[in-house]
Amino acid sequence: MVSGAPKPPPAAPLPGAVGLSHIGAYDWEAADGACGGSPHVHLACTEAYVVxxxxxxxxxLTPEGYRETDLAPGSLVWFTPGTVHRMVQRDGLRVTVLMENGGLPEAGDAVLTFPPSVLADPGKYAAAAALPAGEGPEAEEAARRRRDLAVEGYLELRAALLEGDARPLLEFHRAAARLVAPRVSGWERLWRTGALAAAERTGARLAALAAGDAAHLAGARVEAAVPARRGGYGMCGRREEYELPGAAPPHREG
Incomplete structure (x- = not known):
């Protein structure tokens, strides 16, 4: 430590308390001939892909209809809560994912598009979404089964939208909201200590600067991280995950 410098503050989270991971999209072929991940939705968080x-x-899938957005190196696409999304692999697709409210998806803000009979039963949903520990053949087979069940429900939602009927998608939204309702109080705690706290820190800095107070700049520091877990089976593909200051432990369904 430099002589006379103050004691370093606690480790700083990523800017804006966002979540970060890298994904190599699955190349497993699904029932409709497309290769890729498990369709799902986030209920509280906006997500971005940087290819x-x-x-x-x-x-x-949104109430406005079905859309397919091509992804190539340099592409940036993001989608708001309620957007059912499915990552499709064509040729070595690699994506860096930026997630609003880092910690919330890891705490369960991600609902797979399983058929209605599964979504209606929290026990059935939990069993269908769970993966065994480890990364061997058993885990891969379970991830494939999970993906295929999500695609089954997704194709029904897509077919209805292509016929101009958004009602099944809206019912899926309602079923997903009922499914996660017991978790929301925990999400609020994560949001208050994460994204909200980050915004409040910025407000305090602006107030200090307006008063000519530069004391917080003496706490300047540099952080660095490398993936703490490589190759896990996520919803969209194989994941590289970070353990970041202030973030919740990675949720293995992501």
């Missing part, structure tokens, strides 16, 4: 390699697409 770093390869080619593919993201298929999305």
């Amino acid at each position: 770093t390699a390869g080619r593919g697409a993201v298929q999305t």
Whole structure:
């Protein structure tokens, strides 16, 4: 430590308390012939894809209809809560994912598009979404089964939208909201200590600067991290995850 410098503050979170991971999209073929991940939705968080390699697409369902957005190196696409999304692999697709409210998806803000009979039963949903520990053949087979069940429900939602009927998607939204309702109080605590706290820190800095107070700048520091877990089976593909200051432990369904 430099002589006369103050004691370093606690480790700083990523800017804005966002979540960060890297994904190599699955190349497993699904029932409709497309290769890729498990369609799902976030209920509280906006998500962004920054494409770093390869080619593919993201298929999305909203009340406005079905859309497929091509992905290539340099592409940036983001989607708001309620957007059902499915990452499609075409040729070595690699994506860096930025997630609003880092910690919330890891705490369960991600609902797979399982058929209605599964979504209606929290026990059935939990069993269908769970993966065994480890990364061996058993885990891969479970991830494939989970993906295929999500695609089954997704294709029904997509078919209805293509016929101009948004009602099944809106009912899926309602079922997803009922499913996660017991978790929301925990999400609020994560938001208050994460994204909200980050915004409040900025407000305090602006107030200090307006008063000519530069004391907080003496706490300047540099942080660095490397992926703490590589190759886990996520919803969209194989994941590289970070353990970041202030973030919740990675949720293995992501």
